[in-house]
Amino acid sequence: MKKSLDSILAKGVKIESASVDPRRRASRDAPSTSRVYAKVCLFCEKSSKYMKAAKTREPLIQCVELRADEKIRRAATRKVNQRILGLLSRDLVAAEGHYHKSCYKLFTKDDSPAAARSGAGENQEESEGARYEEAEIEALEELFLYIRTELFPNPEVLPMINLTSRLERSMMSRGIIQLKPATKKHVRRKIETEFGNHYALSQMRKESF
Incomplete structure (x- = not known):
């Protein structure tokens, strides 16, 4: 009798174990x-x-x-x-x-056409800015050479606007269509920085733009 009961219980355990959903067991056994x-x-x-x-x-x-x-x-x-x-x-x-x-x-990195166009626009602006700056530096050097070789040996009262116009022509010959307002505004200061308190410049300062 006892053997029969044990046998039934054992079978019951096996049946119950086999009826457990494998997916539920897998979810319990899965690592966190x-x-x-x-x-x-x-x-x-x-x-x-x-x-x-x-x-x-x-x-x-x-x-x-x-x-x-x-x-x-x-x-x-x-x-x-x-x-x-x-x-x-x-x-x-x-x-x-x-x-x-x-x-x-x-x-x-955005490789889309819109981003490419935007990047090209920014690069063009940077390129134009660098070209303007280079032209301004070269034109100023040319103006300084003119003052040093032409005006200093032959001092004369020269309106500052004449020097500004010379600078403008020099920059236009380098492909710059229009000068920035800041370039015209600071011509006198840049000349004074280059030559200091030279007598010829003190004569120039008597003239207005």
Whole structure:
């Protein structure tokens, strides 16, 4: 009798154990998710990376600014990068995400046509500014040479507007269509800085623009 009861109980245990949903068991046995991400680059997934043109390792940078998180999020959305978007399901700052600076710059670089046009516009403005500055420096040097070789040996009272006009013609010959107001305004000061309190300049100062 006792043997029969033990046999039934044993079978009952086996039946109950077999009826447990495998998915529920797997969920219980699954390891808990780490609070922080592994210390590897979010982009190249490497902890160690050698810098180009250098025999040193590029250090990992921890994401500590929300704007970096937002910039990565925008880039991942634009590129439809599912892996990075998955990582962004958590706050990168809180999860202590890491990245290499070079990987971050490459990933967040905006290659869209609109960005390219914007960058081209900025580069053009910088180029024009540099060209103007170079022309101004060369024209001033030419003006200083004229004062040194023509006016000093033959002192005369010369209206400052004449010198300004000479500077303007010199810059126009170098491709500058119009002088900036600041260039005209500071001609006298730049001449005085170059030559100091020379007698000829004191004569020039008697004349107005």
